[in-house]
Amino acid sequence: MRKLLFFSLCVICFAACRNNEKSPELSNKDIAKVLDEMTSLMIHDVTNPPLAARFFTYASLSGYEVVVQNDSNCISMKGILNDYPEIIKPSVPGSYSYQLSAILAMIATAKKCSHPEVCLKNMSNHF
Numbered sequence: 001m002r003k004l005l006f007f008s009l010c011v012i013c014f015a016a017c018r019n020n021e022k023s024p025e026l027s028n029k030d031i032a033k034v035l036d037e038m039t040s041l042m043i044h045d046v047t048n049p050p051l052a053a054r055f056f057t058y059a060s061l062s063g064y065e066v067v068v069q070n071d072s073n074c075i076s077m078k079g080i081l082n083d084y085p086e087i088i089k090p091s092v093p094g095s096y097s098y099q100l101s102a103i104l105a106m107i108a109t110a111k112k113c114s115h116p117e118v119c120l121k122n123m124s125n126h127f
Contacts, residue, residue, distance in 0.1 A: 026097070026099040026100060026103065030103055031063070031103065031106070034059075034103055034106050034107060034110075035056070038055065038056065038059060038110050041110070041114055042055065045114065054113075055110065055113045055114065058109050058110075058113055059106045059107075059109045059110040059113065060106065061077065061109075062102075062105040062106055062108070062109040063102040063103065063105050063106040063109075064077070064102075065077070065087050065105075066098055066101050066102040066105045067098065067099075067102050068087075069087070069089040069098070070089075070098035071098075
């Protein structure tokens with residue numbers, strides 16, 4: 001009887017420890033939200049066109065490189081763009097959503113390239 005009770009408690013404990021959280025479902029609409037926020041920032045900041053192009057390019061490349069590290073169908077920009085560094089995938093224990101990582105990389109890069117970080121701070125809290 002004690003063995004049965006112990007076994008049932010173990011089964012209940014293992015069942016309770018399962019992680020039932022699903023990773024967030026992200027789509028191109030989420031990337032569009034980030035790009036729209038960046039566009040609003042560029043309009044508000046009254047940035048000249050070459051600087052705005054550089055701003056969008058850096059942010060887009062950061063997201064793309066995260067995807068490259070996790071999708072074998074994509075090709076890195078190393079060797080295609082002049083002086084582009086080799087980006088090595090960090091070893092992270094456990095599983096993570098690389099789509100979310102790509103969006104957060106875009107937001108982080110946009111924050112570093114812009115002056116008023118308040119606008120994009122709300123966006124990163126959204127994700």
